[in-house]
Amino acid sequence: MASLLSVTTARLGEHLPLLELLPDSSPLAWVRGGDGLVGWGSYATTTVSGPNRFVDARTWWHQELEKLAISDSVHTSGTGPILFTSFSFDQSEDSVLIIPKVLVGMRNGVSWITWIGDQAQPVLPESSAPLSNVTYSWGDGSISPAEWQVRVASAIKEIEDTELEKVVLARDLKAVSDGAIDARRILLSLSREYPSTWVFAVAGLVGATPELLIRLSRGMVTSRVLAGTISKTGDDEKDLALAASLARSSKDLEEHEYAVRSVADALEPFCSSTNVPESPFVLHLSNVMHLATDVTGALIESKKSVDAFTILESLHPSAAVCGTPTLIAAKIIKDIEGMSRGRYAGPVGWLDASGDGEICIALRCGQINENEIQIYAGCGIVAGSNPGVELSESNAKFAPMRSALN
Helix, strand or coil, rough: CCCEEEEEEEEEECCCCCCHHCCCCEEEEECCCCEEEEEEEEEEEEEEEECCCCHHHHHHHHHHHEEEEEEECCCCCCCCCCCECCCCCHHHHHEEEEEEEEEEEEEEEEEEEEECCCCCCCCCCCCCCCCCCCCCCECCCCCCCHHHHHHHHHHHHCCCCCCCCEEEEEEEEEEEEECCCCHHHHHHHHHCCCCCCCCECCCCEEECCEEEEEEEEEEEEEEEEEEEEEEECCCCHHHHHHHHHHCHHHHHHHHHHHHHHHHHHHHHHHEEEEEEECCCCEEECCEEEEEEEEEEEEEEEHCCCCCCCHHHHCCCCCCCCCCEHHHHHHHHHHHHHCCCCCCCHHHHEEECCCCCEEEEEECCEEEEEECCCEEEEEEEECCCCCCCHHHHHHHHHHHHHHHCCC
């Protein structure tokens, strides 16, 4: 039998600027409000696709864990070996799994380092590597804004004429830079401007998502549902009035209810109890406001073997990124959206060896490919939607990434 490879987690005991520790090549990041995880180096990586991708991902992760001897003196969520995941929206496209060689984490003022191998504890850089600065040339995405509005109108007609109740249509923008794109610059900007979001980087997909798909922690599961959006003006008094109008909007409340119900229904078989608030709250971000609902549940004791992969298979795609009914909405997306989503709107996040972790929906993000980046935004289309208003909403959702790239 092959000998096991050592994995060591040691307390660092200091407050660390996590994103500033990252190298300029293939950074891995999951940071919110300064806390989170950053990693570098690849101990193991693979891709999965097809109808069994969540099962295949679990199998691969567990096989890798069996090769490791874990020494963990910190014992909290996010210590020991960590799996970074970035699943595609559509099962036919590749999803990426990465176990980093070195990982630094911080939560509530406690920091730690994890490394794989028999070597001495890695020395952290005293200062961050210089950030590269590039200039971007922007162009249309897969289809023009005018054509996208035509397709939104087509989706509205489908809703009026068929069983379709809601569908999420996304669009993209593409930019070419005059040099290699440095993901760290994007991450630092997003973290400063959107500290309440989960800022992430996995295999070139970088972004700042406000939507938590699942958090698993000691038998409890939490999901934050966002659906229904309005842009902010920057004037506090006007924005308070807009928040009130969003909370009363029948169109937005309808869209939100579909999303909440799809998540609650997906979690119910695994939970002994769930809590679904009667009405949403308004989540304020720097540039937009969303209707938000936090759905929570306690996993059934007899189903403690249920893990993130099991729940993801049930949850994804939720109505927040696909529509209702799911199969009909997914077919409409494939037929009329006119682009590949890749890993946009797919589950992205991390898991530890105990099964704890955080998985969000990859929103407000872009895919880097050397000196090119493709950014994405999607809108929920219901019977009361207006193509021009939806185009404006999509532009507001592009703003975080466009600003971070400037």
